[in-house]
Amino acid sequence: MRLKTLLAATTAALAAAGCLTAAGPATAQPYGHGTDHACSSSVSIDGFSDALDKTRYEDTYVGNLSALARDRDGDIAALSDRSALFRLDARTLRPESVVPLADENGTALDAEGLVADRDGSHLVSSETEPTVRRYSPAGKILDRLPVPEELRTRARPNGTFEGLTLLPGGRTLLASMEYPLTGDPADRIRMQTWQRTAHGSFRLGAQYTYRVDQGLGVSEVTAIPDGRLLVLERGYTSGVGNTVRLYLADRHGDTYGKKLLTDLADCPSLGATAKQPQPNPLLDNIEGMTVTGRDRGRLTVLLVSDDNENANQTTRLYALRVRP
Template identity: 85%
Template sequence: MRLRTLLATAAALTAATCLTAAGPAHAQQDGTRHACSSSVSVDRFSDALDKTTYDGTYVGNLSALAPDRHRTIAALSDRSALFRLDARTLRPEGVVPLADEKGAALDSEGLVVDRDGTYLVSSETEPTVRRYSRDGKILDRLPVPEELGTRARANGSFEGLTLLPGGRTLVASMEYPLTGDPADQVRLQTWQRTAHGGFRPGAQYTYRVDRGLGVTEVTATPDGRLLVLERGFTSGVGNTVRLYLAGRHGTAYDKTLLADLADCPSLGATAKQPQPNPLLDNIEGMVVTGRGHGRLKVLLVSDDNQNESQTTRFYALRVRL
């Protein structure tokens, strides 16, 4: 069965990450009018997949994105499903159910498509990182330092996952601090690829978050630094979403603010709940899809939590590092 609701105006996303605007047709195309900051601009947004289904599976709860094979983007739902989206139109082309070793539902939050096409998926509840085949079969499970499980907050561990350039270092970000750690410090756990293609635990690093925010995603840049999404929510006010660039210095990552997304133009977006900017929602997923003219092309997605007051929304950004 195909989507029950029509996807909004065609060509949502090109390989160069150009979303079809879900806002008014007269929205300005001038880059200065789309600027969120001196480093970030928002080209387009799309609500085309909001409250839709594909092959009987709800298309939403999206928590991670990753470039996949054959001009597709892998989109991970935190309700145990992995979608393959056409990279030009965003239309779903397939869905793969996921589960843990006992067949139970998985709180899947972070995603990497490895060089052999298999999927590395993190869960924030145990925490774990599992490798899945293209058809959703568990192939292995990466070793995780014990303290990350025993000291992690409930549903606050491995939220982000990325593979550094070269494919030898995997990085998972905790969403919130461990018990006993400073209130503004989260951990980044790494793994190093072995000669047999697996991963063994590597070094840990620290990253300072803004007050009241957590890390929802980390994505490697072509030069090996990290784009970091920090997000929070205040009832009656809405979401705070900030994009940072982080570079490693010793055992810590230092960060530079690229944009507070509340400062982006709304582009005619509407919100179903109070927001400081109606463009905002519960943004959790991020992927670098290309680069050109000195900027990275970055795609974001929000997690609607299968909630009528939230929206599954894609955002196409241009980011100058």
């Protein structure tokens, strides 16, 4: 599906999501291009949808969503950190299939990062080991990528490979750690790369550092067409709620510099409601992000929140337009 067609489909899906009330609560706001939808000079929000919140598909809970990726056919792959991979229809954003994932012993993953590769396979990061594995469309393990020893032995528990993206050209894979390694500066996280070989496998590549805001971690990274990265930084404060900031990152030597595109608390709430205290009721535990297309010089970006299968949190999809 062409990018412009996918944009129109995603726009229509979120705009219509308010009709999807049979399976659970749903809320959406229509798209617009007015200044009232601006989050900053670089980012605007077109709408959001809660249509997937607390729903099930083929006896699998549709939630705990930690990553999104645009498949080669234009549909959206959505990864649950409870070891399930959903395919969402690009026009309706409803699940059309689900594939269970597991490690080599058949144990469920704490799956956090997702890349849809050009051959139809999916690269999935798990933050417990950490690992990156390649899965066939049917969920069979095809490969397991090497990981540096220091990323396994010095990582904070549940603070490893939270983000995963393939750079333009498809030759470089990048995974971002959520939090700093033990012994590293408190404001520096590692980004590990792999290079695709002539045979299609991946070998270890260079490692980079990225400066994270105090109290936040990196929940997702997504490459944009010019090779820079969109980076989501996220945190949570009890009684206050979530902080979610979107940055543009550009590599300089062995580090990634960053520029703030928006703090999502500054977006218009669009009538959203929150089940717990939030600085903006639109916010929740946002973890997943993918670029879905371009429109009039802006990238169209889809975000998703992870509800942790918690009654006080929401599975919510957000449609943004970003001018990098």
